[in-house]
Amino acid sequence: xxxxxxxxxxxxxxxxxxxxxxxxxxxxxxxxxxxxxxxxxxxxxxxxxxxxxxxxxxxxxxxxxxxxxxxxxxxxxxxxxxxxxxxxxxxxxxxxxxxxxxxxxxxxxxxxxxxxxxxxxxxxxxxxxxxxxxxxxxxxxxxxxxxxxxxxxxxxxxxxxxxxxxxxxxxxxxxxxxxxxxxxxxxxxxxxxxxxxxxxxxxxxxxxxxxxxxxxxxxxxxxxxxxxxxxxxxxxxxxxxxxxxxxxxxxxxxxxxxxxxxxxxxxxxxxxxxxxxxxxxxxxxxxxxxxxxxxxxxxxxxxxxxxxxxxxxxxxxxxxxxxxxxxxxxxxxxxxxxxxxxxxxxxxxxxxxxxxxxxxxxxxxxxxxxxxxxxxxxxxxxxxxxxxxxxxxxxxxxxxxxxxxxxxxxxxxxxxxxxxxxxxxxxxxxxxxxxxxx
Numbered sequence: 001x002x003x004x005x006x007x008x009x010x011x012x013x014x015x016x017x018x019x020x021x022x023x024x025x026x027x028x029x030x031x032x033x034x035x036x037x038x039x040x041x042x043x044x045x046x047x048x049x050x051x052x053x054x055x056x057x058x059x060x061x062x063x064x065x066x067x068x069x070x071x072x073x074x075x076x077x078x079x080x081x082x083x084x085x086x087x088x089x090x091x092x093x094x095x096x097x098x099x100x101x102x103x104x105x106x107x108x109x110x111x112x113x114x115x116x117x118x119x120x121x122x123x124x125x126x127x128x129x130x131x132x133x134x135x136x137x138x139x140x141x142x143x144x145x146x147x148x149x150x151x152x153x154x155x156x157x158x159x160x161x162x163x164x165x166x167x168x169x170x171x172x173x174x175x176x177x178x179x180x181x182x183x184x185x186x187x188x189x190x191x192x193x194x195x196x197x198x199x200x201x202x203x204x205x206x207x208x209x210x211x212x213x214x215x216x217x218x219x220x221x222x223x224x225x226x227x228x229x230x231x232x233x234x235x236x237x238x239x240x241x242x243x244x245x246x247x248x249x250x251x252x253x254x255x256x257x258x259x260x261x262x263x264x265x266x267x268x269x270x271x272x273x274x275x276x277x278x279x280x281x282x283x284x285x286x287x288x289x290x291x292x293x294x295x296x297x298x299x300x301x302x303x304x305x306x307x308x309x310x311x312x313x314x315x316x317x318x319x320x321x322x323x324x325x326x327x328x329x330x331x332x333x334x335x336x337x338x339x340x341x342x343x344x345x346x347x348x349x350x351x352x353x354x355x356x357x358x359x360x361x362x363x364x365x366x367x368x369x370x371x372x373x374x375x376x377x378x379x380x381x382x383x384x385x386x387x388x389x390x391x392x393x394x395x396x397x398x399x400x401x402x403x404x405x406x407x408x409x410x411x412x413x414x415x416x417x418x419x420x421x422x423x424x425x426x427x428x429x430x431x432x433x434x435x436x437x438x
Contacts, residue, residue, distance in 0.1 A: 049079050060097050074113040081121040086128045102135040108144040115147050122194035133158045150185030168201035178225035190231050199234040203241050211245040220262045230266040236280035243285040260296045265350055272404050294333040295325055301335045301372055308340045320431050332375040334403040336361035341370050365410040373403050376438050389423040392437050
């Protein structure tokens with residue numbers, strides 16, 4: 001029998017410890033996110049809210065909860081704390097019952113929805129918000145993990161007086177507020193109520209920095225995060241905040257392009273299928289944006305023409321109308337591309353907006369004709385490509401072309417021009433003749 005080997009020798013020959021490869025949770029986290037996105041969606045509107053509230057009041061009076069699912073109580077709670085029912089004293093008993101249940105319940109399946117109701121029905125200074133906050137604060141140790149995580153990051157959440165500013169302050173510190181808020185437990189950053197108030201506070205906080213491109217891009221991305229619809233509540237305040245820094249001086253060209261492209265992408269052209277949001281904008285700021293759009297449209301027209309009409313030069317026409325624009329003579333501008341130009345122009349729009357709105361029209365007559373429509377004072381002026389003459393119509397004449405149509409036929413423009421329009425060919429000093437006719 002061989003003698004035992006020294007421990008030192010055994011340790012020298014020992015096989016190094018091989019730790020197992022750490023598990024990859026990427027797929028698991030992705031699955032969790034899909035589940036949350038699918039099931040943690042905003043509630044659908046109630047079909048018969050008065051009937052639901054009446055049944056809730058009846059069950060409270062009879063103390064009958066036999067075979068009543070928790071979802072029934074939370075649906076009734078959502079109504080009782082929402083406008084207009086929260087202002088109706090007839091539902092006071094329902095609200096008092098629900099608040100007492102918050103104080104007594106240990107069930108996260110009830111408390112979690114009640115916190116979400118607090119967030120989504122929040123109104124600054126409202127009694128119902130203060131009541132919900134006070135009772136939920138006493139129950140916060142019994143909330144689910146998602147809401148406890150959110151309260152860890154925003155302890156002021158259940159302080160109605162300071163919650164909007166506190167959330168806005170966190171947002172101002174986030175590179176991407178939409179993603180950042182979801183990461184800390186606020187699954188619906190564009191939800192109504194508290195997030196409407198936080199949005200307005202966020203806009204106020206960053207407004208002094210909205211002359212800086214990164215801040216502009218951050219606010220635009222917040223207004224419509226990737227894959228989401230554009231925010232509606234508070235959009236007017238955000239648009240004004242984006243435009244106001246440039247009321248006295250024009251922004252750099254790339255910033256102007258960013259603002260015109262993204263704002264019309266989000267909320268449409270103010271003169272085309274007008275979104276109601278534009279009715280809430282300071283008229284002077286809307287006029288400022290429209291002027292930018294005119295300049296952008298003129299440049300866009302000739303850029304597309306240069307791309308698709310390689311055998312012709314448009315420099316003299318572009319320079320002439322650009323000078324009129326810079327002189328402040330153009331009041332409105334609209335474009336109608338021929339088929340090739342229309343396809344090229346459409347390809348330059350963001351993919352998800354190419355068919356939901358329109359920034360220019362389609363000229364379906366002669367295949368080589370694109371048109372530039374302008375209102376200059378009491379005149380409608382139509383410029384066209386190749387041998388199309390400048391047409392100048394009285395703006396109030398019945399046969400004058402209308403701006404902002406989806407489709408035009410150049411032959412119809414010519415036919416109308418034969419009945420009262422002045423036409424000027426692009427020959428010799430055509431610029432002087434046009435200028436004298438405006």
